[in-house]
Amino acid sequence: MQLSSVYLFEVGSQKAQWLSARQTAIAANVANANTPGYHAVDIQPFSAVLDSSPIELATTNPAHLSLPQSETGALREVEVDPAEQTLSGNTVNIEQQMINLEDVNRDYTMGSNIRRAFHQLLLSALK
Amino acid sequence: MQDSLQTALRIAASGLQAQSTRLRIVSQNIANAQSTGSMPGADPYSRQTVSFESEMDRTLGANVVNVKSIGVDSSPFKLEHDPGNPAADEGGMVKMPNVDVLTELADMREANRSYEANLQVAKQSADMLNTTISLMKDA
Numbered sequence: 630m631q632l633s634s635v636y637l638f639e640v641g642s643q644k645a646q647w648l649s650a651r652q653t654a655i656a657a658n659v660a661n662a663n664t665p666g667y668h669a670v671d672i673q674p675f676s677a678v679l680d681s682s683p684i685e686l687a688t689t690n691p692a693h694l695s696l697p698q699s700e701t702g703a704l705r706e707v708e709v710d711p712a713e714q715t716l717s718g719n720t721v722n723i724e725q726q727m728i729n730l731e732d733v734n735r736d737y738t739m740g741s742n743i744r745r746a747f748h749q750l751l752l753s754a755l756k
Numbered sequence: 757m758q759d760s761l762q763t764a765l766r767i768a769a770s771g772l773q774a775q776s777t778r779l780r781i782v783s784q785n786i787a788n789a790q791s792t793g794s795m796p797g798a799d800p801y802s803r804q805t806v807s808f809e810s811e812m813d814r815t816l817g818a819n820v821v822n823v824k825s826i827g828v829d830s831s832p833f834k835l836e837h838d839p840g841n842p843a844a845d846e847g848g849m850v851k852m853p854n855v856d857v858l859t860e861l862a863d864m865r866e867a868n869r870s871y872e873a874n875l876q877v878a879k880q881s882a883d884m885l886n887t888t889i890s891l892m893k894d895a
Contacts, residue, residue, distance in 0.1 A: 649760035656764035660771030660821040664808040
């Protein structure tokens, strides 16, 4: 029981990280909404990030190289109906990006409110 | 590595900059839509064009947008009969700029729309940063 709320904080911060990475992807799409040949990108869904438990290589020697971490921000191209592609080869749908932006903002606010609520719960036990 | 939200802010800023450059060129074209040459038979103002490119910013680790080039539209000039004009040739024909105001207005609307979208991204990213900061308020 006690541990589960601690675990919640970890998932909460993972989710916040994932949402920030998604915000970056959306920002890149919107900035490049009029760039010829640009293809819209998104990051892999959060469930995929949660399911994959990245195995780290132990670095026992300073000469060891660590594998690049943070799979969170891995970008992938969004599949778009060819009919939606503009003549210049751009596949950014600005309305869809605005919807995604709103989604990210809502989830982020909710996540931070949940964390605040649990934090206050823990604090009320202390005070 | 930089914070993703700040990266998002920077990317949105690059978009704002690119779109305002585009708007500047549009206003230049509209302002010069009637600018003829000063000598008989001289070429009038040529319409300018903007093209964007996506560029990988190494320090940000993200794709920002840049103005690739400001080019000159090489489509032919319109000829108008106006013998009284100082730029008229022997036949009384004046070369008018190859600016189509309707095209420029359409371009302006698109630039405006993209600018607003970028602004929205910047606002929301700042909002999200503030949400995180406000977590510390009543802890």
